[in-house]
Amino acid sequence: MTNPTKDRVLIFDTTLRDGEQSPGATMSHDEKLEIAHLLDDMGVDIIEAGFPIASEGDFQAVSEIARQAQNATICGLARANFGDIDRCWEAVKHAKSPRIHTFIGTSPLHRAIPNLTPDAMADLIHETVSHARNLCDNVQWSPMDATRTEWDYLCRVVEIAIKAGATTINIPDTVGYTAPVESADLIRRLIATVPGADEVVFATHCHNDLGMATANSLAAVAGGARQIECTINGLGERAGNTALEEVVMALKVRGDIMPYETGIDTRKIMHISRRVAAVSGFPVQFNKAVVGKNAFAHESGIHQDGMLKNAETFEIMRPEDVGLSATNLVMGKHSGRAALRAKLRDLGYELADNQLRDLFVRFKDLADRKKEVYDEDLIALANAGLDSESDRLQIRHLRVVCGTEGPQTAALTMTIDGREVSTEATGDGPVDATFNAVKALFPHEARLQLYQVAAVTEGTDAQATVTVRMEEKGRIVTGQSADTDTVVASAKAYVHALNRLLVRRERSGTDLREVSYKDVS
Ligand code: KIV
Numbered sequence: 138m139t140n141p142t143k144d145r146v147l148i149f150d151t152t153l154r155d156g157e158q159s160p161g162a163t164m165s166h167d168e169k170l171e172i173a174h175l176l177d178d179m180g181v182d183i184i185e186a187g188f189p190i191a192s193e194g195d196f197q198a199v200s201e202i203a204r205q206a207q208n209a210t211i212c213g214l215a216r217a218n219f220g221d222i223d224r225c226w227e228a229v230k231h232a233k234s235p236r237i238h239t240f241i242g243t244s245p246l247h248r249a250i251p252n253l254t255p256d257a258m259a260d261l262i263h264e265t266v267s268h269a270r271n272l273c274d275n276v277q278w279s280p281m282d283a284t285r286t287e288w289d290y291l292c293r294v295v296e297i298a299i300k301a302g303a304t305t306i307n308i309p310d311t312v313g314y315t316a317p318v319e320s321a322d323l324i325r326r327l328i329a330t331v332p333g334a335d336e337v338v339f340a341t342h343c344h345n346d347l348g349m350a351t352a353n354s355l356a357a358v359a360g361g362a363r364q365i366e367c368t369i370n371g372l373g374e375r376a377g378n379t380a381l382e383e384v385v386m387a388l389k390v391r392g393d394i395m396p397y398e399t400g401i402d403t404r405k406i407m408h409i410s411r412r413v414a415a416v417s418g419f420p421v422q423f424n425k426a427v428v429g430k431n432a433f434a435h436e437s438g439i440h441q442d443g444m445l446k447n448a449e450t451f452e453i454m455r456p457e458d459v460g461l462s463a464t465n466l467v468m469g470k471h472s473g474r475a476a477l478r479a480k481l482r483d484l485g486y487e488l489a490d491n492q493l494r495d496l497f498v499r500f501k502d503l504a505d506r507k508k509e510v511y512d513e514d515l516i517a518l519a520n521a522g523l524d525s526e527s528d529r530l531q532i533r534h535l536r537v538v539c540g541t542e543g544p545q546t547a548a549l550t551m552t553i554d555g556r557e558v559s560t561e562a563t564g565d566g567p568v569d570a571t572f573n574a575v576k577a578l579f580p581h582e583a584r585l586q587l588y589q590v591a592a593v594t595e596g597t598d599a600q601a602t603v604t605v606r607m608e609e610k611g612r613i614v615t616g617q618s619a620d621t622d623t624v625v626a627s628a629k630a631y632v633h634a635l636n637r638l639l640v641r642r643e644r645s646g647t648d649l650r651e652v653s654y655k656d657v658s
C-alpha cells in the first residue's frame with residue numbers, strides 16, 4: 138500500500154548485469170532465471186537482466202526473463218551503437234514492460250577511449266537515444282563516469298538525451314569517487330539547470346570503492362533522484378555496487394528523516410541474499426549490514442542482557458523484517474519428506490519434486506552423521522545442491538588417507554559426461570591430494586585463485602562450506618559446496634568450479650568481461 142505522504146523511489150536491480158560482471162560471479166542460465174524470479178516477486182521495479190549483445194547466453198537469459206517476468210520492467214544494457222540497441226530490443230521486447238538502457242562514457246578519460254570530440258559524442262548520443270526511443274517507449278540513458286565529467290558538458294549531454302526521448306537519466310558514479318554532499322548537490326543542480334529535467338526520472342548508480350555507495354545513493358535521493366540502482370549483497374566489480382538491502386532498509390527504518398518508500402517486500406531479503414551468495418560464489422561477509430551472519434547476533438554480555446529485557450535496546454530493525462527467523466533445531470532423521478518440504482518453503486525454497494527427492498536423501502544422510510540439524514544446515518544443503526543436475530563432471534566416490542605419516546593419498550572415482558573414471562593421487566595434505574586426483578582425471582590449465590572454508594554452524598560435526606575460485610585465460614569462475622566432511626566439500630566445490638568453467642568455455646561469442654566498452658560504433 139502506498140503512503141501519500143511519502144515519495145516513491147524506484148528500485149532498479151542490476152545484480153544480473155553489473156553484479157554478474159564481477160570477476161568470478163558468472164551465473165548459469167537457470168540461476169539467472171531463478172534470481173530474476175525472486176527479484177520480480179520481492180517487488181523490484183526494474184530488473185536489468187543482462188547485456189544482450191555480449192553473448193548468445195546473455196541474449197537468451199534476457200529474452201527468457203522478459204517473457205517470464207510478471208511485475209517488473211525488464212531492462213537490457215546497450216552501448217551507444219545501433220547494433221547493441223537493436224539486439225537489446227530483440228531481447229527485452231517480449232516483456233510486459235520493456236526498457237532499453239544505453240550508455241556512453243562522457244568524462245574526459247572515457248571520451249579519449251573511442252577518440253571522439255565532444256561534439257561528435259554529442260551527435261552520437263542524439264542518434265543512439267533517438268534510435269532506442271523509436272524502438273521502445275521506455276529508454277534509460279547513462280553518461281558513464283558522470284561524477285568525473287565536466288559540469289557544462291554533463292548538462293549539455295543530459296539535455297540532448299532528454300530531447301532525443303530518454304525517459305530516465307541515470308547518473309553513474311562509475312568508480313565510486315563521489316561523496317554524499319556532492320552526490321545530492323549534483324542531482325539537485327542537474328534538475329534545476331537542464332531544460333526538460335522535470336519530465337524525466339533521475340536515477341543514481343553508485344559503486345562502493347570508498348565504502349560510500351549506500352550513503353551516496355541516499356544523498357542522491359535527497360537531491361531529487363527517484364530511482365536507485367543497486368545489487369543484492371552489493372555484488373559488483375571491485376568493491377561492488379550499492380547494496381539493495383541497505384538502501385531499502387535505511388529508507389524503511391529512517392522514514393522519519395527520509396520520507397520515501399519502495400515497493401520491496403523486505404521479508405524476502407534474506408532468502409534472495411543467500412541465493413545470490415550461493416550462485417555467484419561470493420559469500421556475504423559476517424558483519425555485512427542487514428544480511429551478514431552477525432547482523433542480528435549479540436555476543437557481548439551487556440548486549441545480551443539488554444536484548445533479553447527489550448529487543449529495541451540494541452536492534453533498530455527486527456530480524457523478521459528481513460525474513461530471518463530465529464535459528465532453530467529442525468528435524469531429526471525420523472522427519473518425513475512433507476515436513477522437509479514445509480520447512481524449506483518456510484526458508485524461501487520452492488523445490489520441484491525431483492529436487493526435493495534428491496535433497497531428502499542428502500538430508501537423511503546429514504541427519505545420520507550430525508546430531509543436530511539447523512536451518513543453516515538445510516540452507517547450505519539446498520544451496521549446494523540446486524544446480525548440480527546437469528553438471529558434466531560429478532564426484533562418485535572419494536577415499537582419502539591422511540595423518541602424520543605422509544604421503545596423503547586420494548582415491549577418486551568421477552563421471553565425466555556419464556563415463557566413469559578412477560585414479561589415485563598424492564599431495565601436500567588431503568585437499569591437495571584430492572585436487573591432484575581431479576586434475577589427473579580431468580586435465581586443465583585453470584589456476585586456483587582462492588580456497589576458503591567456513592563452518593555453517595558451531596560444533597566439530599558442523600558442515601563446512603567451501604568456496605573455490607579458479608582462473609583460465611582471464612575467465613574466472615567460482616564453485617561452492619557443503620558437507621560435514623571438509624575434504625568432500627572441497628572436492629565438490631572444485632568440481633563445481635570446473636563445471637562452471639566448461640559452461641563459460643561453451644558460451645558462444647564473447648562475454649561481457651571480454652567486450653570492450655570502447656567499441657561504441
Ligand atoms: O558503473 C557504470 O557506469 C555502469 C554503466 C554501464 C551504467 O554500470
Ligand code: ZN
Pocket residue numbers: 155309311342344378
Ligand atoms: Zn556500474
